[in-house]
Amino acid sequence: MNLGETTIDDWMITGDYVQKSETLREAAKRILKRYVILTQAYQEQFNAFGDPDRIKNEKDLLWMQKLDVNPRILSVGYISLLTANLFEINDENLEWFPIHQLPELGFDHTDIIKNAYEYLQKKVLIEPLIFELLPDKFTLNELQIAFEAILDIKMDNRNFRKKVLRKKYIVLLDEKRKGNSKKPAQLYIFSKDIYNKIVEKHQLFIF
Amino acid sequence: MNLGETTIDDWMITGDYVQKSETLREAAKRILKRYVILTQAYQEQFNAFGDPDRIKNEKDLLWMQKLDVNPRILSVGYISLLTANLFEINDENLEWFPIHQLPELGFDHTDIIKNAYEYLQKKVLIEPLIFELLPDKFTLNELQIAFEAILDIKMDNRNFRKKVLRKKYIVLLDEKRKGNSKKPAQLYIFSKDIYNKIVEKHQLFIF
DNA sequence: CCAAAAGTGTTGTTCTTACACCCATGT
DNA sequence: ACATGGGTGTAAGAACAACACTTTTGG
Numbered sequence: 001m002n003l004g005e006t007t008i009d010d011w012m013i014t015g016d017y018v019q020k021s022e023t024l025r026e027a028a029k030r031i032l033k034r035y036v037i038l039t040q041a042y043q044e045q046f047n048a049f050g051d052p053d054r055i056k057n058e059k060d061l062l063w064m065q066k067l068d069v070n071p072r073i074l075s076v077g078y079i080s081l082l083t084a085n086l087f088e089i090n091d092e093n094l095e096w097f098p099i100h101q102l103p104e105l106g107f108d109h110t111d112i113i114k115n116a117y118e119y120l121q122k123k124v125l126i127e128p129l130i131f132e133l134l135p136d137k138f139t140l141n142e143l144q145i146a147f148e149a150i151l152d153i154k155m156d157n158r159n160f161r162k163k164v165l166r167k168k169y170i171v172l173l174d175e176k177r178k179g180n181s182k183k184p185a186q187l188y189i190f191s192k193d194i195y196n197k198i199v200e201k202h203q204l205f206i207f
Numbered sequence: 208m209n210l211g212e213t214t215i216d217d218w219m220i221t222g223d224y225v226q227k228s229e230t231l232r233e234a235a236k237r238i239l240k241r242y243v244i245l246t247q248a249y250q251e252q253f254n255a256f257g258d259p260d261r262i263k264n265e266k267d268l269l270w271m272q273k274l275d276v277n278p279r280i281l282s283v284g285y286i287s288l289l290t291a292n293l294f295e296i297n298d299e300n301l302e303w304f305p306i307h308q309l310p311e312l313g314f315d316h317t318d319i320i321k322n323a324y325e326y327l328q329k330k331v332l333i334e335p336l337i338f339e340l341l342p343d344k345f346t347l348n349e350l351q352i353a354f355e356a357i358l359d360i361k362m363d364n365r366n367f368r369k370k371v372l373r374k375k376y377i378v379l380l381d382e383k384r385k386g387n388s389k390k391p392a393q394l395y396i397f398s399k400d401i402y403n404k405i406v407e408k409h410q411l412f413i414f
Numbered sequence: 415c416c417a418a419a420a421g422t423g424t425t426g427t428t429c430t431t432a433c434a435c436c437c438a439t440g441t
Numbered sequence: 442a443c444a445t446g447g448g449t450g451t452a453a454g455a456a457c458a459a460c461a462c463t464t465t466t467g468g
Binding site: 388 | 420
């Protein structure tokens with residue numbers, strides 16, 4: 001964006017104002033669909049940000065002055081979980097960054113992303129969100145890699161498999177995936193139905 | 208509140224507008240302190256509510272018209288955890304209700320409380336929030352009762368004790384509480400320091 | 415001495431952790 | 442035939458779930 005002599009081209013999280021007649025959830029969906037072509041995606045609110053000093057650096061203040069925008073903005077953050085092979089980016093100004101290689105971001109967007117990432121890391125341990133990031137039919141190694149990526153850790157493959165296969169809602173298919181690697185890999189699905197039936201017993205607390 | 212012929216006296220969650228120069232967290236604290244006398248309290252944001260049809264019943268709409276308030280309000284909800292014996296209510300119009308015996312509430316406040324309660328039930332299993340609801344020195348039965356109240360379940364006392372005493376951050380004191388019951392009860396404290404050191408290993412996932 | 419809450423043990427089963435090599439296939 | 446990712450087993454220790462009675466005190 002060009003404001004007289006100063007060019008402002010910081011990266012920002014995709015966002016927009018909430019429209020008069022839409023819910024927050026609908027706004028989040030609309031914004032996602034503006035940039036990405038897909039049928040459906042998991043989205044979840046993680047936090048609202050409304051500190052009065054959210055906009056502190058001079059570039060951001062200049063930007064807001066030029067647009068005559070009220071400097072007190074309340075943003076409600078939503079995370080979206082997208083299966084990498086099921087969508088297409090729609091917009092040339094949009095770019096993906098690995099979580100540990102973020103560019104400099106405008107406003108408090110670095111903090112927001114950090115908040116979202118920590119939220120996701122906790123949530124993925126206690127709810128079956130991980131399957132939102134995998135194709136319907138997945139291999140155990142794909143599942144492990146997804147966890148390792150989000151949690152930023154390495155896991156023992158044998159113990160991981162044992163742990164996962166104990167879950168009744170991870171269902172063995174009579175099908176293997178070929179081609180992707182040398183040895184064909186066994187496919188599984190996540191059964192939401194079985195999960196929902198089992199989950200009521202869970203009250204193992206860790207606290 | 209009296210508006211001409213219609214008296215509106217629905218219960219509402221305590222709340223207020225966020226002031227120009229305060230953070231959301233500061234606003235939550237200010238609102239709590241307005242009604243309750245205490246030194247400090249745990250507070251945490253749980254969700255933002257901003258649907259355009261949040262105000263749907265005629266009493267609420269009438270109320271907003273009379274006050275000339277914009278019917279689109281975004282509320283950011285905070286839960287507070289208060290130790291029952293450490294504060295005093297400050298305001299005659301304030302009243303406590305057991306979670307399962309709520310009165311009729313104005314606006315969407317019943318939904319908000321439901322949301323907050325479910326949030327708390329999940330959170331208490333994975334973070335040591337429970338200690339915010341107990342005195343510094345507590346008995347194991349008090350701890351169990353606190354969990355049972357929040358989770359709305361019964362637990363086996365022997366298994367509960369074994370589970371809790373395995374935690375290194377539950378520290379045995381050389382002190383008993385007398386008077387409260389017939390047999391004096393052993394006191395414990397929660398060590399936040401020990402907890403923080405241990406917690407990094409936790410990555411038992413339940414998903 | 416009795417009412418009331420505090421506190422205790424065992425067993426069978428399941429889960430966790432640590433650890434290193436063979437398998438099936440495509441090229 | 443070899444490179445590549447897929448897949449496997451065991452043993453020791455920890456945690457879990459189910460289950461009923463004894464202890465200590467105040468009144």
